[in-house]
Amino acid sequence: MTAAPAGSRSGFPSGFQTGFTIHPDLVVEAAGADDVRDAVARAAAGGLRVAVHATGHGLPGAVEGGVLISTARMDSVRIDPVRRTAAVGAGATWGRVVEAAAPHGLAPLNGSAPGVGAVSYTLGGGLGILAREFGYAADHVRSLDVVTGDGVPRHVTPQDEPELFWGLRGGGHRLGVVTGLETGLAPVARLYGGSLAFDGDGETGARVLRRYLEWTRTVPEALTSSVAALVYPDVPQVPEPLRGRYVISVRIAYTGSAAEGERLVAPLRAIGPASADSLREMPYTDSHTIHNDPPFPHAYYGDGLMLSGLDPERAARVLELTGRKAPMMTVVQLNHLGGALATGPAAENAVPFREAGFLLRLLSPLDGTDVASVRALYEEVAGAVAPLVVGRSLNFSFGGGDRTDGFHDPRTHKRLAGLVSQYDPASLFGGSYGISRDAR
Template identity: 75%
Template sequence: MSSQPTGSAPATFQTGFPIRPGRLVEAATPDDVREAVVYAAARGLPVTAHATGHGLPGAVEGGVLVSTRALDSVAVDPVRRTARIGAGATWGAVTAAAIPHGLAPLNGSSPSVGAVSYTLGGGLGILARQFGYAADRVRALEVVTADGVLRRVTPEREPELFWGLRGGGHRLGVVTALEIDLVAVERLYGGSIAFAGERAAEVAGRYLEWTRTVPESLTSSLAALVHPDLPQLPEELRGRYVVSVRVAFTGDAAEGERLVAPLRGSGPVLADSLREMPYAESPTIHSDPPFPHAYYGEGLALRELDAGRAARVLELTGPGAPMMTVVQLNHLGGALAGQPDTPNAVPYRDAGFLLRLLSPLGGTDVAAVRSLYGEVSGVLGPLVRGRSLNFSFGGGDRTAGLHEPETAKRLAGLVSQFDPAGLFGGPY
């Protein structure tokens, strides 16, 4: 275990908000995590975990930050179709370990995101409508609780803690590893179709109609942004406002082509990457930026969305917006709408869509971003069910709306039982 005093901070993907722990612990083993928690508890210091740093840790100012980056082991059991994933492993590493066995995890769109952290927040994957949340497929977790005990949590041994850790986030302890089911997927039909942003409202309206017709085996999202004028981007996208539909479908390519055909008439197509691909190429569907940067973001779970409100959201966040804003609308439903065999704390399963907003912060005032997001929320009004734990980037103290009231109350009861002193951030 490496322990460093005040002033130390780990490398982080999110660079927009400084992390100032009183002590940084670079854990090499689960026992290092246990020792760090015992150290923090004895001194009444807040403690939180940090893997890749795509999100932000909770209360860490002057406290103990445990870096789990070195706990990055991945072990696949092809017979049981499971993987044991260390807290520092990325989705890219898990996918690479599963692919040789004809298997895939329920990973998100970015291969550099920490698999364990993403799963604790629910885990919305690229095949989510068919297979549900990543948290739904967790079999066991290994977690250090506030009393300094390293526990193996299963439905049989710790049923209530097992419920809360899957979808409740990081406030019940430091998870050092989890065991998760894999799915038998080797290839898919997927990619994106990019349309000229001048037709954004029409594309969005047609997309919303189209989502009512597709099977659960097709997961999709719509994205809209003004692309920066950078040489690494395709020439047809540089500096342009573009609306794209991203698709991941586990059926064959011919059926995939038939399903997406209604979208192709939405407007002039600037780029089309839809194709059959090995699962290893699935990160190209979204092409999330691989480099660290500063950003602020919000995720809003919506009951439903109509074309009129969608058009107004795109108007507010498009080329006339006061700052660059990336909009992504994820189609939910399907397997996401039902509870797994062993229920968990993942909220808002009745939501039809997830609206994600993200704004780079280089030279942009956070207050101005929040003001714009407030306007968007106002347009959506009663359609907003709540907020997404995995996609609320920046301001780790913004916990309102992350779970339904009854779920939040149940999680608060778990905090009172397992962390009465609020070592990991206090009540929900």
């Protein structure tokens, strides 16, 4: 374990999210579960709050004071091909898990970005690229190792501490520091996927989204998709063909045959000429190319709204607010939910809002843009879809750490609050339930 007062360091890196400061009183770079236990005990003795940092993608806001535990060195991944499971350390990324599972013809329920921490993403639910077929990543967790607020390391399973097992899977990071988990893997070695990109200007954008919404009512559970819309900035860092263009892309991941995949996407190709088409059969190790999330650290603010459904009129209004007339660059993503996401696992967990039909995600770079202006735009977008909002997504709230409402339905919130009272009575990991101090 490496531990040092933050003031004696050149500055702890914020990780992938650079938009918010990390200024703890003490930084602990943990090499294993014992280091985490000692750090939690030290924080408890000093009356200090605890935050956790793996890759830094999901930083909910500024981290000031307290003890920051970095789990980046705890990045072990062990695959059991017979049991189809992966034992994943707290600092391991999805990319490492994908690469380790692939030789066995297996795949985790990972998200779109390979650099994201697998454990932290799973604790928030974990919406993966094959989510409609297999459900949330949290649905496949077999066991977890966690250090709770009393400094006790616990191995949590459905048989041992079943209530804590329920809460950790979907409840986020408020119940302790998870040092590792075991999760099930899917028998997937390849898929048909990629994206279709269309010009988003004029009536084209609204037409693409309208056709997409109609199309989602016809597809099987084995097909998971999303739409992304953004106006690319006219700057040298953006490839010349994209500079200044408004692009709407439909992203596809389908575990059936390429021939059947081609048949399923035919209605999308009928929308009109695509400016780019990357749909193809690929090894699962190439699945990150479907979304092509930026791999470099940057500053951003984001939120995710769980919607009961979405009609073309409200969808068009969202594009109007976030397109060329928007006061800042805003990436809009609409994830099609349902399927296995709605049914849930055999062992109930704390992932909420399974009735939602779509997830509306908003993300804005903060370079040269103030948070207050972004929030004002997001409030206007939320107002446009207000009758359809059933809650907010814990995994996709970036930078809004002072707003903790809406992450769980009242029943789940009450049950989680009871667990906090039991396992973190001194509030080492936050205040009232919902306040995450994880820097992921």
